[in-house]
Amino acid sequence: MSFLAAVRYLPILTTLLSAAFFVVLIRANRERKSGPHLAWWATGVFAYGLGTAIESAITLFGNSVELNKAWYIAGALLGGYPLAQGVVYLLTKRRTANILSAITIPFLLTASVCVLMSPVDLSQLQPNRPTGAILAWHWVRYMTPFLNLYAFAFLVGGAIASAVRYSRQPAMRYRFVANCYIAVGGLVPGIGGSMAKAGLVEVLYVAELIGLILIWHGYSVIANHKISDIAVVESPTLTAVS
Numbered sequence: 001m002s003f004l005a006a007v008r009y010l011p012i013l014t015t016l017l018s019a020a021f022f023v024v025l026i027r028a029n030r031e032r033k034s035g036p037h038l039a040w041w042a043t044g045v046f047a048y049g050l051g052t053a054i055e056s057a058i059t060l061f062g063n064s065v066e067l068n069k070a071w072y073i074a075g076a077l078l079g080g081y082p083l084a085q086g087v088v089y090l091l092t093k094r095r096t097a098n099i100l101s102a103i104t105i106p107f108l109l110t111a112s113v114c115v116l117m118s119p120v121d122l123s124q125l126q127p128n129r130p131t132g133a134i135l136a137w138h139w140v141r142y143m144t145p146f147l148n149l150y151a152f153a154f155l156v157g158g159a160i161a162s163a164v165r166y167s168r169q170p171a172m173r174y175r176f177v178a179n180c181y182i183a184v185g186g187l188v189p190g191i192g193g194s195m196a197k198a199g200l201v202e203v204l205y206v207a208e209l210i211g212l213i214l215i216w217h218g219y220s221v222i223a224n225h226k227i228s229d230i231a232v233v234e235s236p237t238l239t240a241v242s
Contacts (some may be wrong), residue, residue: 018049
């Protein structure tokens, strides 16, 4: 088996890790009842795992129009959106977060419907690799950058802002480190997605696995750190994992 062929099996591992992380977040949300942010994070990890599960199915059983479209919705459209939306509910007032949800969720649903309705170019359908190139309505693919930029601004941007803030507080060093992990973990899959658009979907598979591990590690660093500052008003990303 070639290296590239082996890489195509990485989504199976990523899916298993996503399932485990999802259970951790669901339990944390049930125990802490601290607002909707952990529920959004759990939704995000579920969508992440759904995307990699579809990639796994394509690798193991072959591609189809239905699987390819489902992959595009779960990966390209959802992507980091639910994770970022959890941060939105922490960064802004509840009313503002609800307004942003009222704007972005219909946009997401509209884009998903367009993907489902789009005719396909079967000449672009690859037997064991998903691609957005099968969508004959090429303009649909221009809808994804809006959601991706939204996710980047709140997920990666929030983590970077938190890391900078806590870098100046020695007692909060662990929070600086954790947010660095989360920022890189949120950024890496985006880079992989850009490479996938260029036809290098195997790079995306590697990036998805690395990104999930980094985000989970960042979450764990904060969630498992038992000190007396739990009640301190925290930054969006940090509160999301506390």
